[in-house]
Amino acid sequence: MKVAKFGGSSVADAEQFKKVKAIVMGNDDRRAIVVSAAGKSVSxxxxxxxxxxxxxxxxxxxxDYxxxxxxxxxxxVAIRDExxxxxxxxxxxxxxxxxIPQASHDYLVSRGEFLTAKLMADFLGFRFIDASRFMFFSCDHFDYKAAGNRLKAIISQSSRIVVPGFYGVDEAGMTHLMPRGGSDISGAILxxxxxxxxxxxxxxxxxxxxxxxxxxxQSRKINELTYEELQxxxxxxxxxxxxxxxxxxxKKQIPIAILNTNHPEEDGTLVVDHVRENAAGLITGIAGKRDYVIISINKYQLSKRLDILSQVFAIIQRFNVSFEYLPSGTDSFSxxxxxxxxxxxxEAIINALEDExxxxxxxLETGISLVAVVSDQLSKRPAIAGKILDILDSSQIKxxxxxxxxSDIKLVFGVANQDYEKTIEKIYRNVNANEKKLRMAI
Known part of the structure; x- marks a missing residue:
């Protein structure tokens, strides 16, 4: 049995609905469908x-709204009528x-999925199941046991269902939204x-x-990768x-296939627990985030001074900022x-650290981008990291x-914002052009 989730672009208008139906009806195993809210289209x-x-x-x-x-x-209405x-x-x-006048944020924003799923269920001839009937959250954690018991009763009445993604209900029965892009999570839970x-x-x-x-x-497609690499x-x-x-x-070792609604004939990306050895490249993927700030503190023998570190963390917590942090050496922390x-x-954070x-x-460093190289080969071939550093050094990227x-599958470089695209390009071009040579070297 397959669970199929269709994103917003896949259900943007009537023509996209028709593509979805052709895909679903093309395989009898597709019995549980999750949809996002209608997304962008040409019109x-x-x-x-x-x-x-x-x-x-x-x-x-x-x-006036x-x-x-x-x-x-x-x-x-136009999708329905067409x-x-x-x-x-x-x-x-x-x-x-x-x-609307008294609606909560979660209720109001979830209505796009609700309405889209209503139309899709009728179009497919499947049963519409509101996510509020079984997607139960308790203190922001999904209740698998309660949800499983309720879903079992629902499925016993109808084995072909359409469920709106992105939301469920909390202990009080109020609509509970997942993070943006949450229909992916709904599909995975289902x-x-x-x-x-x-x-x-x-x-x-x-x-x-x-x-x-x-x-x-024309970036190369990843044919297979592991759950950890995808995460x-x-x-x-x-x-x-x-x-x-x-x-x-x-958790249940269910493979994920990432596919294209507009080109269902094309191979997508398969996500599994272990990638076949001959399918793995030296680097699985390169991704990044722009515009970070880095605050670095230095104190002799800092790694042994838990009293100092506790004071630092107390100040960081006081400002209620979500920091990622890491030891940078015996005497430093970033x-x-x-x-x-x-x-x-x-400025206030730095002043507090200096004064207290x-x-x-x-x-303080500003204008920093993070570029990550991800591959389970990094743990098997530690020299890959050195080769990438050589590539960046020869490209005069600071x-x-x-x-x-x-986890040994991710290597992250901090570079200036203006070097972000150059860094990704240099790593990608050099690794792909010289993969055979690099394999022999390491």
């Missing part, structure tokens, strides 16, 4: 989810409209609960590229798959954060920091 430049967020903003500002709501309503469906979608739209043989994630690209195609034209690449910025969607399927997350607090803690020095993850 619709804004995602439905973003329009719903706009409604909330207008409502909270005391401004009805034109935006009416636009959303016309869009869903497909010749009988769903009384106006009734659902009327209910949502009545709820695959876990149903013990699926395969979780298909249908989007608008034919698998995952080795590097951002906006930087590397690391997702965390470091690839937008094809949501990072938190990996674990639910990984904190990394997105510039947007730190906002205007950097007995440190030898506090250093390295501000190097982070070797404890």
């Amino acid at each position: 619709e430049p804004v995602k439905v989810t973003d329009l719903l967020i706009k409604i909330e903003q207008l409502r909270d500002a005391g401004r 009805l034109p935006v709501f009416n636009h959303i309503a016309k869009r869903f 497909l010749g469906l009988n769903v009384a979608i106006e009734d659902d739209l009327r209910t949502i409209k009545q709820q 695959a876990n609960l149903l013990n699926a043989d395969l979780y298909e994630n249908w989007t608008d690209v034919s698998g995952i590229k080795m590097a951002d195609p906006r930087i590397i034209d 690391e690449l997702s965390y470091m910025g690839i937008s094809v798959f949501q990072e938190e969607a990996v674990q639910p399927v990984r 904190f990394l954060a997105k510039r947007s997350a730190v906002a205007n607090q950097v 803690v007995d440190l030898d020095s506090v250093k 390295i501000h920091l190097v982070i070797q993850e404890s």
